[in-house]
Structures are given as C-alpha cells and as structure tokens.
Amino acid sequence: MKMVFSALLVIVAGVYFHGMPFLGVAEEGHPRGIGKGALERADRGLRISEVFVHPKVFNPSLGEKVTVRFKVSRPSKARIRVLDSELNLVRDLSGGIWQEIHDVVWDGKDFGGKVVPNEAYTFTIEAVDRSRGAAFYDPFARFDVEDTTALKVAYAEGRRVISYHLPRDSRVLIRAGIPRGPLLKTILYWQPRQAGYHEEPWDGRDESGALYLPQKGDYKLSAEAMPLFENSVIAVGNPNVDLDRYKREPGVIRSSSKDHLSLGHGPWAVQFDPKKLVQRGPIPKFRIDLPEQTLRTESGHFRVHGKVPIKVTLDEKVLNEVTEERYEVILYVDFQFVSEVEEGYSPSTLLWDTKEVGSGEHILTVNVRTLTGQVSSASLRVWVD
Numbered sequence: 001m002k003m004v005f006s007a008l009l010v011i012v013a014g015v016y017f018h019g020m021p022f023l024g025v026a027e028e029g030h031p032r033g034i035g036k037g038a039l040e041r042a043d044r045g046l047r048i049s050e051v052f053v054h055p056k057v058f059n060p061s062l063g064e065k066v067t068v069r070f071k072v073s074r075p076s077k078a079r080i081r082v083l084d085s086e087l088n089l090v091r092d093l094s095g096g097i098w099q100e101i102h103d104v105v106w107d108g109k110d111f112g113g114k115v116v117p118n119e120a121y122t123f124t125i126e127a128v129d130r131s132r133g134a135a136f137y138d139p140f141a142r143f144d145v146e147d148t149t150a151l152k153v154a155y156a157e158g159r160r161v162i163s164y165h166l167p168r169d170s171r172v173l174i175r176a177g178i179p180r181g182p183l184l185k186t187i188l189y190w191q192p193r194q195a196g197y198h199e200e201p202w203d204g205r206d207e208s209g210a211l212y213l214p215q216k217g218d219y220k221l222s223a224e225a226m227p228l229f230e231n232s233v234i235a236v237g238n239p240n241v242d243l244d245r246y247k248r249e250p251g252v253i254r255s256s257s258k259d260h261l262s263l264g265h266g267p268w269a270v271q272f273d274p275k276k277l278v279q280r281g282p283i284p285k286f287r288i289d290l291p292e293q294t295l296r297t298e299s300g301h302f303r304v305h306g307k308v309p310i311k312v313t314l315d316e317k318v319l320n321e322v323t324e325e326r327y328e329v330i331l332y333v334d335f336q337f338v339s340e341v342e343e344g345y346s347p348s349t350l351l352w353d354t355k356e357v358g359s360g361e362h363i364l365t366v367n368v369r370t371l372t373g374q375v376s377s378a379s380l381r382v383w384v385d
Helices: 035-041 319-325
Strands: 048-054 066-083 089-094 099-106 119-129 134-137 154-156 161-166 170-177 183-193 196-201 220-227 233-235 261-263 270-272 286-289 302-304 307-314 327-333 336-341 348-353 360-370 375-384
Touching: 048 119, 048 134, 066 134, 089 099, 161 170, 161 220, 183 196, 183 375, 286 360, 286 375, 307 319, 307 360, 319 327, 319 360, 327 348, 336 348
Parallel strands: 302 375
Antiparallel strands: 048 066, 066 089, 066 099, 066 119, 119 134, 119 233, 154 161, 161 196, 170 183, 170 220, 261 270, 286 307, 307 348, 327 336, 327 360, 360 375
16 A cells, blocks of 8 residues: 655744744735845845754754754855654754854754654754845755655564665555455554664564464565655654654644645745655554354354354544544455445444354454554454354
8 A cells, every 4th residue: 555644734934933033924924034025036046055964863862962064155044943754843943143054953852842752853944144035945855755665674583573774764664464465463654764774573473463474474574665854863762752642732833734835935935745744643453352252262262153243443542533534444354355344433343254164263354444544453363163
C-alpha cells in the first residue's frame, strides 16, 4: 500500500512568533516591517546559501544541541522555524544581529521548554536585510514522495534482527505479512533513520504473539524508505513521550485547512502539497472475542463449529479518533480472505461458517485498517470440530 503524508497545519509568518517583530503580518497582508516593496525586491540579490546542520542525530535529554549555520549574501537578521514531521511549529529561533554568517542553536526543546519526542525535525529560514530585501530557505524543494523506494532487508533469525542499509537519511516502513493476505506485524512505521547500516529488533512473531512467522515459508518482509526533508535532524533519547499524544497537547498550532501549505510570503513563498507529508493517525488497536461459552482444547485453542460470530472491539483510548478517520475490518482464515466490514464500527461482528474449512487447527486473523494507512492485526488459533 502506498503511504502518503498529510499536513495538518498551515504555518504563516505572524501566526505564532516569539520576538522578531519585523516578521509579523501587517494589515494589508504583507509581513509587518517588510511591506510590499520588500516583497518586490526579494529576488534582487539577497540569498541564503551554504545551509549546514550539525549534528544530524542528537540527544536533547543529555543536553546535546543542534547548530544551524547558513550564509546570507548581505548582513541580515533571520528567523529559523523548527518544524516537526507534520509541519507543526515546534520552536521559533532568532538569528539576532545584522550579519552575513549565522550560527543558530536549538536545544531540542519546544516553546514550553519540554524536550521534543523522538522524531525528525526540519528548519525554514527567513532573512531580511537593512534595505528590507528578503529571502527564504526552502528545505522542501528537493523532496518528492515519488522518491520512496523499496528497501532490501534481511532477517537474522538467530540474532532476531532485521538489517538494511540506507543510502540517505530516510523514513523507514517495515512490515511482515502474507502476500495477497493479511498484514501480521508492523515492525517499524515510517521512523526516521540516518543514512548507513541499521538493525531493528524483531522476535519473529505476529502482532498478537500467536504466530512465529519464520516457520511459515510464505511470509514476507516488506520495506520502504522515503527521504527526509533537506537538512533534517533526528532527535533521540526520549522514548517515553508518544508523538501522537504530544501533538495534541495545548499550544501546538495546527490548521484544519485541506489546501496546500504556504510557508513564507511573496516571491519566496512555498506551496506544499499536504499529500507529500507523512500522515500520522492513531494505531487502531483492538481485540477479537469469540462467544463466552466457547470451549478450549487442552492445548488452549478455542473449539468452534458451525457459524461462529467474531467480535472486533476497538481500544477505548483510540475509539473516537479511529472512528472519525473511518476504518474497515477484514477477516482472514488460514491467511485467506473471508469477509470484511467496509464501514467499521465498534464492536463489529463478522460471521464465519466453519463448514467452509475442514476439521482441525486453523488460524483466524483480523486486520483493522484506517483510511490514513494505519493497520493493526490480531490472530487466534482455533480448532474446528
């Protein structure tokens, strides 16, 4: 399935800034302190170049910081915005004095002084000189979702790791499943990784722990890599902060607009298609239940016969969000499609007629898939009389 990212935020100069009053929004719709004349002069020689960010991976929990260095063709003041993967504004930094070479430091904290979650972050730069000429650094210019490529991965069963090599800084998706059948495990969901060799831990089991996939010769690992925005950095060392929960906290600015993002103004404005951003959504966690009176075999398998109702119930913590996004529920038996509920609701009930299979052990697998591409899986071993 092709995954796309969508932006939930429009960040426009003057919406949420600390200091740097010369980049507010004036009444006539132009940045305050720049004015229409400056917009017209924005392409008359003022340029931002030699943008360099170091280090590319840092741990703000240990006090590590990132330096954004860049050069402006004339002495200028500058503003640097720190953006997360959905272009939420994380921090606003000032370049300070009139100068040509700027070194701006970010400590890995947001407006409220909290260490940001483990994620990739990127920077936009706006510069204004004394004659009110302006320039804008666009980190998205070379990004294209079509650059997403299949990634070659290998599983070392003895060491329980998946290895791969990235030619450039990227987001990585790794999943395990059955071709033309169910997804069984999301191992890595579009997580940012630096260029180079990587190993990801995996115990070889499906999402519910009921199946050991290396014993199934027909399972496959699927992996994709999508390049990060230019000059992105990756924050690490803060695994206890969930990004989805963090972005819902008060103070995070976002927009309900479905239009293209607009970053900057005038000749240096960037129009960015939301479909080219990672779209995050809640993982549709759920449980599957068989009727309460269902007996078990000595080995612990559910014992079933006839027509069996299979109830699928979403986790209460994600129920509202997943329902708003819309989702479908899909049933597989022995990794073959059986039925689905296209407009999911909770609880959903799927009816399975065991007469369609022979007696003995069988595997029930349910996938819940949202329209934003999040998929969860659960499996049960059952015995058909």
